[in-house]
Structures are given as C-alpha cells and as structure tokens.
Amino acid sequence: MRRSISLSPSKRGIFQYIAQRNDVAKEEIQQALQLASSTASRLLQDMVEEGLLLSSGYGPSKGGRRPILYNVNHDYGYIVGIEISRFYATLGLYDLALNAKSLTRWRMDSSMKPEVFIELVAQKISAYCKDHQLSLEQIVGIGIGSIGPLDRTSGVLINPAHFPAEGWANLPISELVAQWMDMPVLVDNGADCAAIGEQLMFRKQGLEAEHLLYINAGVGLRTAMISGGSLVQGSYDREGAFGEMIIRAGDPPILPGKPAGALENYASIPALVEQYKTQYRLGRTGISSTTPAPAQEAQIDFDFLIRELRHENPVVRELFHQSAMYLGIGVANLINTFQPHQVIIGGALISAYKGYSEIVASIAHKYTYNSPLYQAQFMEGLLLEDAVATGAALLVRNKLF
Known part of the structure; x- marks a missing residue:
C-alpha cells in the first residue's frame, strides 16, 4: 500500500x-523558521520517529x-522525474533527497x-524497481517536465509544435500516466522544472540562487525566471x-507560424536549417571535396549541420555564429x-557548437544596461x-512534503 503523506504546515x-x-x-x-526551542525539538523528534528525517551526526561545538x-531520510520514498522534449525523453528515479538512483x-x-511512450515509461519504472529492490508502492509520485504550451492545472499538452510523432496535441498526459501507473502525477513546463532543479542544486552547494535566468535553446527558445x-x-x-521577441522589425517571415522579425527566426534549430537551405540553393554550401553534398535539399537537417560543423564547414559555422549573436x-x-x-543556457544549440555560449554571453554583456557596474554571471x-527530470521530481516533493 502506498504511503499516505500528511504533514502539518510547521513540519512542511x-x-x-x-x-x-x-x-x-x-x-x-x-x-530560520522563527520557532520556539521546545517546539523545534518536539517537531524534529516527531519527524525522526516518523522516519522522515534522520540524525546525521554532530556539528561543531x-x-x-x-x-x-x-x-532527509533518503529512503522514506522515491520519486520519478520525466522530461518530454522534441528530441529526446529522460526518465529518472530519485530518492527523497533527489539523488538520482537511475x-x-x-x-x-x-x-x-503517446501510447508507446507511456508503455515504455511503465516498463522502465518496473525495471528500476527490480534493479533497486523496490516495490511500486514506495514511489510516491511522478513529475513530468514537458515542452509547451500546456495547461498546468489539468496536465494537458495543448499543441506542441515540431513534435516528431502524432497524437500529442490536446493530450491529457497527467491523467493517462496516472491511470497507467496508479500514482499521483504532476506536470509543468520543462524550463520551469529545469530552473527549480538548478536552484536546488545551487542551494545545496551553498551558492546564491535567488535571481536566476534559465534559457534552453533548441528547436524553440524556452525560458524560466527565478x-x-x-x-x-x-x-x-x-x-x-521568448522566441516571439521581435528583434528585427520589418524582416520577411522565415519560419511558419512565427511573427516576422521574431528571435526564433534567427536563433533556433529550424532557423539554422532554413538558413542553410537558402545558402544551398545559392550554391554556397561550404562543403569540402572530401564530404559528399546532399543530393536533395530535403536531406538537410540538424544532424547534417552537426556533421558539417565537425568538418569545419565555414558556411555552417558562420550561421551558428550569427545565431548566437x-x-x-x-x-x-x-x-x-x-x-x-x-x-x-542549455539545449541542443549549446551542445552542438562549442563557442555558442561564449558568443551569447559576450553579446549579452555588450548590450546590458549599466554594464560596467552590473554583469550577470553566465554559467553552465x-x-x-x-x-x-530532476526539477520534475522536485515538483512532486514540494507538493507532497
């Protein structure tokens, strides 16, 4: 039987x-919590007896x-965190301290x-339980961080663009996973999950994390702000x-469905592919004699651009440089x-081109207001x-505890 969790506000x-x-x-x-000494002692003792906390040793005198x-008692319960993006999915099993077990x-x-995805998730969770000798009842919930747009309250993916498979529009992903796995499921957008996941890790290492901007640059541009x-x-x-921000008013439209002059027309994977196709039509491919050129324009995709980056293709490198600017x-x-x-800043564009994040930081610093006195710290x-996936698991922990 799955553990019932009910904590008073003070214990939370x-x-x-x-x-x-x-x-x-x-x-x-x-x-920190402005508690009387006797109250703090009683609540801590209760939580130790309930198994939620552990005494982990002694501090300096x-x-x-x-x-x-x-x-936190790591083994009090376990949480599954899931990321759903256009390129890949990630599934993690976490203990209550959000240490990744698998x-x-x-x-x-x-x-x-969707039906293939959900069945695969169920299979992997069952395999994790077997690997770690857990029962399904020890998993207290599932968190999902997904591309949007979505309805957080109902857990419905509304109409994700550029999705490779059919069936994901207007999908009640929260309800479907909850029915399949018979456990609580929470859904939020992936950028928000990433931001709170990073914030948690910063705090655990004693780093400041009160004002944090997270950006994911890939098929689209996704942001979250703390x-x-x-x-x-x-x-x-x-x-x-963020991808709808107008930075070149008056330009002709480049990507379908995007406003003319919007940032995503210049700094996204579809934008890079379309820009290279334009160069290809003009005969400016940058392809060396040792690398076969694509026979048809339809063969040009992001994987092709990555291969050309590795071959030092000057046209592709220039497009990535402009995108980062x-x-x-x-x-x-x-x-x-x-x-x-x-x-x-993370995402497929950052991973693809080694100098991408450095160019972004340099240009951002150049145009930051009052730059000599204030500079945001760019970091991995x-x-x-x-x-x-970690932030999605944190969603569940925050909700239940």
Whole structure:
C-alpha cells in the first residue's frame, strides 16, 4: 500500500528547509523558521520517529554540547522525474533527497506516439524497481517536465509544435500516466522544472540562487525566471514566448507560424536549417571535396549541420555564429528586464557548437544596461541535461512534503 503523506504546515516548513541543505542543526532551523526551542525539538523528534528525517551526526561545538544535525531520510520514498522534449525523453528515479538512483534517455522519433511512450515509461519504472529492490508502492509520485504550451492545472499538452510523432496535441498526459501507473502525477513546463532543479542544486552547494535566468535553446527558445527565490509564472503557460521577441522589425517571415522579425527566426534549430537551405540553393554550401553534398535539399537537417560543423564547414559555422549573436541580443533584453545574478543556457544549440555560449554571453554583456557596474554571471548548469527530470521530481516533493 502506498504511503499516505500528511504533514502539518510547521513540519512542511522544517522538511523544505532541511531538504534544500545538508546537515542542519536545530538552532539554525529554529532561527530560520522563527520557532520556539521546545517546539523545534518536539517537531524534529516527531519527524525522526516518523522516519522522515534522520540524525546525521554532530556539528561543531559553540561552547556547549555539539548540536545534532538533521537530514532527509533518503529512503522514506522515491520519486520519478520525466522530461518530454522534441528530441529526446529522460526518465529518472530519485530518492527523497533527489539523488538520482537511475537515469535513462531515449530519442523521441516518429514512432514515439503517446501510447508507446507511456508503455515504455511503465516498463522502465518496473525495471528500476527490480534493479533497486523496490516495490511500486514506495514511489510516491511522478513529475513530468514537458515542452509547451500546456495547461498546468489539468496536465494537458495543448499543441506542441515540431513534435516528431502524432497524437500529442490536446493530450491529457497527467491523467493517462496516472491511470497507467496508479500514482499521483504532476506536470509543468520543462524550463520551469529545469530552473527549480538548478536552484536546488545551487542551494545545496551553498551558492546564491535567488535571481536566476534559465534559457534552453533548441528547436524553440524556452525560458524560466527565478526572482527573489521564487519561480516567476504568469496566468498562462508561455515558456516559448521568448522566441516571439521581435528583434528585427520589418524582416520577411522565415519560419511558419512565427511573427516576422521574431528571435526564433534567427536563433533556433529550424532557423539554422532554413538558413542553410537558402545558402544551398545559392550554391554556397561550404562543403569540402572530401564530404559528399546532399543530393536533395530535403536531406538537410540538424544532424547534417552537426556533421558539417565537425568538418569545419565555414558556411555552417558562420550561421551558428550569427545565431548566437542574435540570441545574445535577446538575452540582453531579458537581463535588462529581470536583472538576474546568474544566467544558465542549455539545449541542443549549446551542445552542438562549442563557442555558442561564449558568443551569447559576450553579446549579452555588450548590450546590458549599466554594464560596467552590473554583469550577470553566465554559467553552465550543475545538472546539465538532467535538469528538467530532476526539477520534475522536485515538483512532486514540494507538493507532497
């Protein structure tokens, strides 16, 4: 039987405080949550007896007895985190401290229809349970971080563009997975999940993470913002709205469905493919004599561009360089609006071209308001490609605990 979780607000506060740190003393909890010493002692003792917390040793003495340190009981329950993107899916099994016990990634191709995807998820969760000698009842919930747009409340994917398989439009993914696996399922957009996942890891390492901008550059441009320690969310899921930012008003349309002059026309995978096709028609391929040129324009895709990057194709390299410059201008606009401390940029474009993120940072710094006095710190995330799945698992932990 699956564990029933019901915590008072005070216990939730204690759990969340400890879960975002490592080895916390009662005095620190007391001060942070403004609890009386006797109340803190009683609640901590209750949570240890319930198995939710563990005493993890003793801290340094401050003149008296060494304080007991508390940590989350990793094995109290387990959470599944899932990322759904256009290129690939990731599934992870996490303990309650959000340590990854197992992670699997697979391509999302034209065969990966919803029913195939859900059955594969169920098979992998069963395999994880067998590997780690767990029962399904020990998994307290599933979190899904997905491309949008989506309805967070109902867990419905509305109409994801550029999806390789059919059947994902208006899909109640939360309900379908919950029925198949018989456990709670929460859904949010992938960029938000990545941002809170990275924030958690920053805090665990004692790093500042109160003002953080997360950007994923791939098939589309997806963003999330943490300000004052909290995720900034509007009334409607618009994680892809950054790509609609107009940076070249008056330009002709490039990508179907995108406004003329919108950033995604210049800094996205479909944009790069279309721009190279234009060069191809003009006979400017940049392809060396040792590399066969594509016989047809239809053969030009992102995999082809990656191969040409490895062969130092000057035309492809120039297109990636221009793409990064445009993205840097867009990022500068976000920095000027939100003033983040850190900017994390990930995604397929960053992975494909080694200098991409450096160009984005350089251009963004150039156009940042009051640049000599304020510069956001550009950095690689701590979770990298696992950020969305980890953040999706965190959604569940935050909801239940």
